[in-house]
Amino acid sequence: MSGVSAGVRRFVAVAMVLGVVAAVAPAPWLGTDRGTYESVGRDHVIEDCSELHCFRILVAWTLEALPGPSLVKWKTYAVLANAGAAVAVGWLCGLLGLSAQASLYATWLAALGFGSFYTLFDCYTSDPLMFLLGPLLTGELLRGRRGRSTALGAAGVLAKEFAAAPLWIHTLWAAMRRNWDAALRSLLAASTVTMVWMALQIWLVVSHNYSYGGSASADLAGGGFLARWYAMVGPRGAALAVFVEFGALYLLFPFGLLRASRELRLLAVAALPAALALVYVQQPDRALWNFHFLVIPIAVLALEKLPAWGVWLFIALFAMANLRVGAQLKAVPPALVPLALSMLVAAGAGAIVIFRRPPALVTTLA
Amino acid sequence: MLTRRAVIVALIIEGVVFLGMGVVVADVRAHKRVELDRGVNARGFRGPLTIHKIRSERRVAVLGGTAAYGYAVAWPQSLGVALQNRLVQGWRTKYRRGYEVSVVNLAELGAGAGSYTATLREYADLAPDVVCIYDGYAPRGGRIRQGRDQSMIFRRMSYLPILRDVMSGRAAWSLPADGVDPFLAGAQGGEDPTCDHGSADYCAAMVEVVDVVIAQSRPVVVVTPPYVSARHRRQQESLAAALTMRFGGDPNFRYVAVGSAADVKNPSLSADGVNLNAAGYEAVAERVVDVMFEVIYPR
Numbered sequence: 001m002s003g004v005s006a007g008v009r010r011f012v013a014v015a016m017v018l019g020v021v022a023a024v025a026p027a028p029w030l031g032t033d034r035g036t037y038e039s040v041g042r043d044h045v046i047e048d049c050s051e052l053h054c055f056r057i058l059v060a061w062t063l064e065a066l067p068g069p070s071l072v073k074w075k076t077y078a079v080l081a082n083a084g085a086a087v088a089v090g091w092l093c094g095l096l097g098l099s100a101q102a103s104l105y106a107t108w109l110a111a112l113g114f115g116s117f118y119t120l121f122d123c124y125t126s127d128p129l130m131f132l133l134g135p136l137l138t139g140e141l142l143r144g145r146r147g148r149s150t151a152l153g154a155a156g157v158l159a160k161e162f163a164a165a166p167l168w169i170h171t172l173w174a175a176m177r178r179n180w181d182a183a184l185r186s187l188l189a190a191s192t193v194t195m196v197w198m199a200l201q202i203w204l205v206v207s208h209n210y211s212y213g214g215s216a217s218a219d220l221a222g223g224g225f226l227a228r229w230y231a232m233v234g235p236r237g238a239a240l241a242v243f244v245e246f247g248a249l250y251l252l253f254p255f256g257l258l259r260a261s262r263e264l265r266l267l268a269v270a271a272l273p274a275a276l277a278l279v280y281v282q283q284p285d286r287a288l289w290n291f292h293f294l295v296i297p298i299a300v301l302a303l304e305k306l307p308a309w310g311v312w313l314f315i316a317l318f319a320m321a322n323l324r325v326g327a328q329l330k331a332v333p334p335a336l337v338p339l340a341l342s343m344l345v346a347a348g349a350g351a352i353v354i355f356r357r358p359p360a361l362v363t364t365l366a
Numbered sequence: 367m368l369t370r371r372a373v374i375v376a377l378i379i380e381g382v383v384f385l386g387m388g389v390v391v392a393d394v395r396a397h398k399r400v401e402l403d404r405g406v407n408a409r410g411f412r413g414p415l416t417i418h419k420i421r422s423e424r425r426v427a428v429l430g431g432t433a434a435y436g437y438a439v440a441w442p443q444s445l446g447v448a449l450q451n452r453l454v455q456g457w458r459t460k461y462r463r464g465y466e467v468s469v470v471n472l473a474e475l476g477a478g479a480g481s482y483t484a485t486l487r488e489y490a491d492l493a494p495d496v497v498c499i500y501d502g503y504a505p506r507g508g509r510i511r512q513g514r515d516q517s518m519i520f521r522r523m524s525y526l527p528i529l530r531d532v533m534s535g536r537a538a539w540s541l542p543a544d545g546v547d548p549f550l551a552g553a554q555g556g557e558d559p560t561c562d563h564g565s566a567d568y569c570a571a572m573v574e575v576v577d578v579v580i581a582q583s584r585p586v587v588v589v590t591p592p593y594v595s596a597r598h599r600r601q602q603e604s605l606a607a608a609l610t611m612r613f614g615g616d617p618n619f620r621y622v623a624v625g626s627a628a629d630v631k632n633p634s635l636s637a638d639g640v641n642l643n644a645a646g647y648e649a650v651a652e653r654v655v656d657v658m659f660e661v662i663y664p665r
Contacts, residue, residue, distance in 0.1 A: 188376055
């Protein structure tokens with residue numbers, strides 16, 4: 001079986017699972033951005049729009065131009081983009097030197113994670129495309145394909161600003177490795193993509209009187225969206241929301257770092273400024289999942305030391321918790337039980353890493 | 367693959383582009399800062415910008431010069447707001463439910479009657495339903511200092527850059543007021559200020575703009591501002607006669623003389639005897655509102 005056909009099979013399998021979840025996920029009972037995205041898709045430009053989402057045109061313009069009921073189109077997009085994202089995370093794992101088995105685990109963890117499931121529940125968002133672009137752009141940049149990455153990033157920022165982040169992360173990463181030539185070239189790619197994003201903002205503001213309205217995201221001096229979100233949910237709510245985002249992966253992450261190659265560790269460090277910036281200006285718990293393409297490979301480095309049944313048990317518990325907190329399925333047991341059990345499994349994996357000291361990952365880049 | 371030299375050159379070019387974008391962002395922010403005070407929005411007129419018009423909206427466009435602009439007052443105290451506030455008061459007998467009424471003040475400091483037709487053309491995309499001409503005391507072809515048409519960017523893109531003028535303190539609203547056209551200022555004497563003589567060009571320009579609006583089947587209300595001199599009064603009475611003779615039978619035409627409803631010599635309405643204050647514009651709006659109601663709703 002070739003790599004491509006294996007990837008296609010994996011994509012189909014993940015898409016089928018996510019398709020079922022999308023079909024049974026309840027309709028959001030909370031306020032969503034559906035109306036804004038439908039209007040943007042229908043009218044393309046909404047004069048005087050003061051919604052942040054009006055600036056995120058790509059997905060809305062594309063989907064609403066297609067025939068069929070709006071909800072079906074957006075759910076299908078969420079399923080396909082999240083399935084693509086999961087496969088891309090597995091592919092990135094391979095590029096970073098993880099085993100084929102570890103890549104498979106990573107694919108399913110990405111597919112069954114909070115961010116993926118939440119966007120199946122509330123599908124009117126550009127997030128699934130961002131979940132796909134994170135690993136895809138990082139992988140392409142690691143392969144030295146900057147032209148393709150620039151083109152993808154430039155298209156991606158028309159959907160959401162996060163699409164520029166992988167290029168900046170790679171620039172910083174290359175600089176930290178003192179690979180100045182690569183850093184310079186990545187800087188050009190990142191600034192080009194950022195320029196496209198800025199040009200879009202300026203065009204819409206100047207020509208169509210768009211604004212960020214009273215969006216807390218634009219209130220950089222006043223704590224951004226982070227301050228408003230924290231004021232709304234309080235310390236306990238904030239801690240809980242951030243915890244359920246990655247759940248037991250948080251516990252696996254430090255043990256994974258012990259095994260990670262220098263390249264992978266530097267990549268994680270290089271992602272910190274972008275992560276902090278996004279957490280500051282976006283809803284922090286949801287913004288964090290954008291970095292799943294780095295958290296999952298590192299967590300899997302610890303997880304894969306468990307026997308296969310242990311890993312699949314962890315993935316099943318992880319999925320069960322996220323079906324409740326992400327996809328909002330009421331039919332599954334409360335998330336607390338699977339979350340607690342998955343923490344126990346993660347602790348076991350961590351113990352193996354500590355006491356058996358398995359060899360560190362070797363990342364060989366072209 | 368690009369050479370290192372080409373990458374550096376590209377980065378320098380992008381740096382320059384980013385700098386330019388930064389200037390645009392700063393300019394947009396400058397508009398946001400001044401548009402609620404005495405300055406203009408990104409499209410070069412007073413008040414926060416609203417382009418989109420909802421189905422039930424009836425939009426009034428105010429044309430004029432310094433007097434209509436409200437040189438001495440911030441936007442919330444200016445004519446447009448005073449008029450809009452009254453047009454949405456449900457207790458007024460002529461108020462009709464089911465409509466959103468908005469007023470856009472397209473007046474420009476120093477503008478004279480000769481510029482009004484061009485202003486209408488420039489802002490045609492705002493699709494006003496009613497035009498209110500509140501002429502001031504400038505000569506027909508009055509020189510507009512820092513006029514929006516002097517900006518090439520405005521002429522090409524309908525966006526008025528103001529950052530340089532704001533930073534240098536040379537924005538039109540920061541400069542001393544133009545005052546009254548010397549031709550109108552004198553008490554008596556000099557050339558006859560009526561439409562048949564000294565104000566022939568001025569009256570022709572006013573007739574032209576009314577003609578343009580009526581030709582588009584839109585109502586037009588011509589408002590004579592408070593008189594600043596006997597010559598101004600004679601000029602305006604002569605204009606009223608000329609307009610009534612030409613358009614008097616047209617249901618889309620209305621004429622209102624503010625007259626003594628807002629006396630600029632009254633210090634409680636004007637500090638300098640020319641430019642009205644907030645109370646002055648309240649009085650003008652009160653004088654005009656009933657006539658506006660008569661033309662604002664579709665018949």
